[in-house]
Amino acid sequence: MATIIEMPKLSDTMSVGTLVQWHKKVGDVVTNGDILAEVETDKATMELENFDDGTLLEIFVQAGDEVPIGSPLAAIGDAGEKVEIPVVPKTEITETKKDIVETEKPEVNVGKEEALSPGKAESAEIAEVKKDLPKDTLSDKRMRVSPLAKKIAQEQSIDLNKITGSGPHGRITKADVLKTSKVTGDIETISTPPSPEPRIIDTSTQDSLKDKTIPVSKMRSIIAKRLLESKNTIPHFYLQKEINALPLKNARAAINLKLAQLSKENVTKISINDLILKACAETIKLVPEINSSWGENEIKYHGGVHLAFGVAVEDGLVTPVVRNADQLSLKGLSIEAKALISKARTKKLMPDEMSGSTFTVSNLGMFGIDFFSGIINPPNAAILSIGASVKKPVVDATGNIQAGETMILGLSCDHRLVDGAIGANFLKFLAETLENPASMLI
Numbered sequence: 001m002a003t004i005i006e007m008p009k010l011s012d013t014m015s016v017g018t019l020v021q022w023h024k025k026v027g028d029v030v031t032n033g034d035i036l037a038e039v040e041t042d043k044a045t046m047e048l049e050n051f052d053d054g055t056l057l058e059i060f061v062q063a064g065d066e067v068p069i070g071s072p073l074a075a076i077g078d079a080g081e082k083v084e085i086p087v088v089p090k091t092e093i094t095e096t097k098k099d100i101v102e103t104e105k106p107e108v109n110v111g112k113e114e115a116l117s118p119g120k121a122e123s124a125e126i127a128e129v130k131k132d133l134p135k136d137t138l139s140d141k142r143m144r145v146s147p148l149a150k151k152i153a154q155e156q157s158i159d160l161n162k163i164t165g166s167g168p169h170g171r172i173t174k175a176d177v178l179k180t181s182k183v184t185g186d187i188e189t190i191s192t193p194p195s196p197e198p199r200i201i202d203t204s205t206q207d208s209l210k211d212k213t214i215p216v217s218k219m220r221s222i223i224a225k226r227l228l229e230s231k232n233t234i235p236h237f238y239l240q241k242e243i244n245a246l247p248l249k250n251a252r253a254a255i256n257l258k259l260a261q262l263s264k265e266n267v268t269k270i271s272i273n274d275l276i277l278k279a280c281a282e283t284i285k286l287v288p289e290i291n292s293s294w295g296e297n298e299i300k301y302h303g304g305v306h307l308a309f310g311v312a313v314e315d316g317l318v319t320p321v322v323r324n325a326d327q328l329s330l331k332g333l334s335i336e337a338k339a340l341i342s343k344a345r346t347k348k349l350m351p352d353e354m355s356g357s358t359f360t361v362s363n364l365g366m367f368g369i370d371f372f373s374g375i376i377n378p379p380n381a382a383i384l385s386i387g388a389s390v391k392k393p394v395v396d397a398t399g400n401i402q403a404g405e406t407m408i409l410g411l412s413c414d415h416r417l418v419d420g421a422i423g424a425n426f427l428k429f430l431a432e433t434l435e436n437p438a439s440m441l442i
Helices: 090-102 112-116 124-131 147-156 174-178 218-233 246-262 272-286 330-345 420-435 437-441
Strands: 003-006 016-022 035-040 045-049 054-059 066-068 072-077 181-183 186-188 236-244 292-294 299-301 307-309 311-313 316-318 359-363 382-386 390-395 401-414
Touching (some): 035 072, 218 316, 246 420, 246 437, 272 307, 272 330, 272 359, 272 382, 272 437, 401 420
Parallel strands (some): 359 382
Antiparallel strands (some): 016 035, 035 045, 054 072, 181 186, 236 401, 311 316
């Protein structure tokens, strides 16, 4: 008997997933461990793994489709085996009807009846929905279009009748709609989201700015919700401290030189961010109050230092977590952080690699930002902001002015957990550690 592959729950906050692309096609022989497709959740794009041996008999959703948890995605069984199209749960029909009633302009749930009961009379629920629709929306022509493609088309004011679908039986997918965008009567290609890397702007291009609307991605949606929750529910206060950045840079150069001498093979270089993460892990042990979380009726102090750090990706920001960073050596921490960064940029992070943090570090120094105040990442008690190292005249121990290099540290604190004195002590000890990097080796 064929096995139905359903949309799994890939994160704690996931309710729906978007099928990004299939890696297998109907008729392919698949085995346990094969990657069938990629699914975008509210946190990342993840691989859909297969756990059955057999032949991919049917694919029920196409690339770009937004699918609720538990909905059928595909069927795997013996070659030639017949598969019935799974019936959509009644709750989905009820929700569809509710959406149509609440919207100003009712939209047709196009092709729904074919998916529900092919070759049979339409269900009572769909008939009831149709009864309330204007006559001009009930065309004899049944257009096949994915829900996400229809949503994008509405936002872009695109006429679906003018689009040729590339999916099975001419079904219009998200990719088909994204090929065109109606702007001032012209057809243009929708560009991909801008790269987080700095770009050189070509001022000679006069028409680079155009009105357009794009759907909110799952990642951007969850970022918006979490940051809004943080600013609305957490009483932030902010501290900052300028430190001498030269000892940190000199230590990094010396460490990497020594690593290169010890190994003739490609060696992982230590970055400034690695040193900052290590310094945070060591400093948190001196100020454990900063490693806490607020509960309804209790304050939780964490026994391990689980460091999250911001990584800019194509559609937003993710915060992978280095577990038990206080127990790792500088080299071990660096290897772990770089592995997480690589996963983040290739959208391979697993949910447990982005959750459970107790402290967060956000570094915008590589973008040339001198100083900023980060928004606390719940349920953390604080977030450290790192600016760029800047060359400037400084006063030395003897009172003379000389060339130097400084860096500004910012600390955003949850005042329910961290008082001013606690935050000030943390920044003081952190600054001492960063200005004396050898102390991290003790």
